Each structure stands twice: as C-alpha cells, then as structure tokens.
Amino acid sequence: MSGAIVELGDVRDQARVEDAADVVIIGTGAAGATAARVLTEAGLDVVMFEEGAHVRQEQLRSDMWSSFKHVWRDLGFQVASGRAFTPVLQGRCVGGTTTINGAIIHRMPEKIWARWRDEFGLGGALPYPELERIWDVLDRELFVGPAPESVLGKNNSLMRTATERLGIAGNLIRRNVSGCEGSAHCNQGCPTGRRQSMNVSYVPRSVAAGARVYATCPARSLITRRGRAAGVVGQFRDPLTGARGPEVVVHARRAVLLAASAIQTPLFLAKNRIGVGAGVLGKRLQAHPGTAVVGVFDAPVEMYRGATQGYESVHYWDERMKFETVAMPPELAMARLPGLGPELMRELAQYAHLAVWGVQVRAEAHGSVRAGLFGGTHIAYDMTDADIRVLKLGVRRLTEMMFAAGARQVLPGVHGLPHAISSVDELSPLFDAPDDPRLFHTIAAHLFGTALMGGSAFNSVVGPRFETHDLPGLFVIDSSVFPTNMGVNPQHSICALAWLAAERLV
C-alpha cells in the first residue's frame, strides 16, 4: 500500500475510516516511529495513530505560544501536583517530544543497565551488546555527533570555560542534527528541519515504505479477538477545538504496539482495563526534574545564537546530577526572571547578556498518573527530601560554574535568597532552609516507569518481550516499561528498546 499522513481535514466528510495492517502503532514519537522504521523496512504493513497534528516546517513560528499551541501537549500547561506544581514537558504532534527536545543523545549508562539486570532481572531481555548494535545504527541514521564548534554560541562555550577553570569534566553534547544552523529554536520545533526528530526522519521514512499515519486521531480503544489484541479504534479530533471527525477502525493482523509515552500509555491501558491487576500501572512514575540558574555577563552572551543545548557536564552523575546549557526563549526567560515591574523590564533589557544553564536530577521520587476529572490527566509527583538536597547542591555548583565563567551576577531563582547574588557564599541560607520543592521553580522532563517491564504479572505490566501479561498481541514499547530513570536524556534508549521490540516481531 502507499503511505500517507492523513489528518482530520482529509477525511472530514467521511462517516468512518477502516483500514488493516500487520502492526498498528499508537504514538509517533521516539518509540513508535522507530518501531515503524524497523517494521516497514522488514516488509510489514504498518498503521500509526497520532493524537497531535502533523506540523510542517513552514508552519513553525519562532514564538513560544505558537509552538505551545501546535506542538506541545496541553499548550505547555501540563503540570504535576505535589507540594509544588511542576510543569511536565511533552510534545503532542507527529514526532512527539522529539520535535521539541534539545536533540541531546546519550546511550543508557552501563551502571543503569547493570541495575536493571541485577534488581529487575532484565539483563537477558535487553542484552547490552544488542543495544549497542542498535545505537550504532541509530547514530548513523540520525546523524548523531558532537555539536559543531561553528554553532556553539557563547551560552555553550561559557560552560566549557567554566568546566575547564574548575577542573571538572564537560563535553560537547552529542546531538541528532544534520547541518545545525544554530538557531537556538529546538524547543519551538526546529525551523530549519535539521534536527532529526522523528517527524523528519523515521516517520517520513516509514511513510515512504508504505505506513499510514492517522494524525489528529487519538486512539480510543482496543479491538480484541479470541483473547488477543486485534486492532485499534480511534477518532479524528481537532487538537485545538476538540471538534470530532470520523471514527477510525484499524485491524491488526499481527500486533498492536503502544508507544504513547509514560503519561498516555498507562491511561490508555487503564481505560481498556489492561495491566491493572498488579497494582503498578500508572504508579512508579519517575522523571528528571530540574531547575535553571541564570548568569548575567558583562559581554553579550546572545543565547539565541548557537545550538539550544550544546554543552554538558556529567562529572557529578554519580551524585545524581547532570548539568547542561539551555538557550531559554524570551518568553520562558521572562517567566523565570525574578523581577516584577520596572525591575523585570530592566532584566529583560539585558536578555542578550544572560546565560542559562540547568541541573537535571536523577530523582528517587516516584509519582503516579491517572485519569483526572472531566477527561483530564492527573499527574502526582513530589521530589523526595534527598532529591531536594541534590537540587540544592546542583544549584550551588551551577552558580560556582557561572562565576568561574565570568558572570557578574547570578540569579539563582530560589525563594528566600536575593534575586541577584555576587558570590557563591550568598547561597548559604539555602542549605539551612528545609528540603522543600517549593523553594524552586522546577520542570520535569524524561518520564518513565508507569507500565513496568518484569518477569511476573504480579509486579509488572509487560513481560521481557514487551508483551502485556494480560493481553497477548499487545506490546508496550515506550519508556513506560523502564524500571528506573537514567540520569541522562533518554531518547536514544527509548529508540533502542523500541527497535529491539520491533525486531522481535519480524
């Protein structure tokens, strides 16, 4: 069959759309698109469901609101509730979160894999050499390489200066970009189409190999036949207005793959009463919460020139923290700056002199996901006291790095501290304050663990071959199955596990 991306506008006048494929995939992000790439090129017929729209490069604008509206989940307003409100960042479009992330590529640290092997018995199911083989292919196909010097920009090079002066390890970030122009617009959706997010790499590649993508079409329910997953029912829906279009029924001859993210996957399973018996579905949500520190420099930094995220330090990874640069768009910077009124307007006027770096915590905390009232999503997440102590130390170290790089002032963004500080010593009160997430403005990215993989139906949702214990033929292949977080950006690991799962279906 010939491939296509079908949206609501293409089928508005139809009463119902019916299709059939060997494999039906729910989700077009890192996991779903990678699986589609493997399956279509193995000769299987594939249909994909995607809740969000297919946003073309020419539709992308540089302002954050337009991006929130068309590319981000919940217009960027998705939050987790705990003692503090924590924005939870996800994409909702063809390509999923890969369309808005910083293009940071890491392989799963071996220490994490060893923990999965020793504590969760997954060594045999996910052999590290197999993952390495897949990462090598992904590296080639997604143009993974260190951020080039030509697009480093000052926000990134200043962190390199800081690490060199402080004698800590740092490196150019390995990114999945081909010919990056350094427009610092990763989070708005790459305006030049250079980042190899799934919407410009594996989705079109799969479509070229015959896959049909039903975009603006959330999956609603599973079709089962003789005790097996046998298809998916969805319905076209305008992502902005909610206006409904025709129902879509797709029959699966071989399997249904669920790759809708660690938030949407457990919701879909729960709605279809699958995996609820073990009591772990939607529980054990893990993440990488983080916060940003702003440095003010005498010389212009111009963080809007250069790779959005081009330099990092994993020097303190064993202490559960990772540092990375992040070119913050003006809208998000304004929300992050501490001033109000004239003070805020003066801070905005020196935007070109600001550097922004973040600390990402490999948090111990477990949260949960469930359907909220009136069709919404309820995410509960609260960092532990130990996580907060890591965050405090991370803020201190980032502050030291900012000053080492030559910052005139640092805006730590911590309640109870001065808006701007001129020495690290001024952070001391932070360590006398309670370990409370409400001291910080944090965000949570990289979500895991809400449909665990394991050997037994008593404590997990899927088995070592990614198939749900409850329903043969239904596979969960996204980061929901990860038993822990990783302390590094997970896209490559998500892709690799999905690749492995897909290979086993061929």
Add this chain to the structure above:
Amino acid sequence: MSWWSFERRWLAVIWQTLLPSGTPGGLALGARDVPMDRFLDELLACAPRRVTLGARLCVWLLTFCPLFVIGRPRTFPALAEEERRAVLAKLGQSDVYLVRELPTLFKMLGALGFAGLPAVQAEMGLAVRDSSAPDWAGEPKP
C-alpha cells in the same frame, strides 16, 4: 469562555503593573503598548479550561487582596501604581507557596504574549526570526 469586561480590565491592569512602559534602563514597550487584550482572547479560546478558570480565580484574588496585603481597602486596579507594585512584591515574597505563585502566574501568562512579539524581542536585542506578528496579534497597534 468569555470574561466580563471588568475582569478583562482588571487583568490588563495587572499586566500593565508587571510590564510597565518606558522603564529607564529597561524596555520602552510595556503591556500597554501591545495588544494583550487580543492575547487574552487567544488564551481563552485555546488554553485548557482549568488554566483559564484558574487565571480567572486568580484575577479576583489579586483584585481584592490589597486590604490583606498592604492594609489598603481598595481594589488592585484602584491603587496607585507604586502601591500596586508593592502588593505584587509582597505577594511574591510570601512564605505561602500558593500566594507567592500568584504574581508568577500572571508573569508567565503575560510572557507568552508579550515576549513573543517581534517588536518586544527586537527591543530585547534578539535577532528576530519571524518579523511578522503571531496570528493572535494581527496588525500591531500604531
């Protein structure tokens, strides 16, 4: 969901206090100079209902809080600009998390409109990629 016109005026005053025009050493443009009313329309049309309901509740809270924050028996819009700033500053320093998040909420919502405008970004020194205004802003005010 539409708001009453007085609610829209209250929010306009909040944004104008947060983002004043002509700050010496700061940006010349402020909320008063850009079509934030149209951004509110956009927000109400697109944002999740819990967000717009929450924002509406917060507008009411801020409007009637001055008595409890600075001891002035007036609504927020009826205060002098200096007093309005004092209210926001005091709220922002509160030890109660939800209270100090109130100004942050308005700053965050306002930022999505205000700081996304090419004219504002140009004043911030950015090399503006899209020189045309976002859809919601239409033609800029003269």
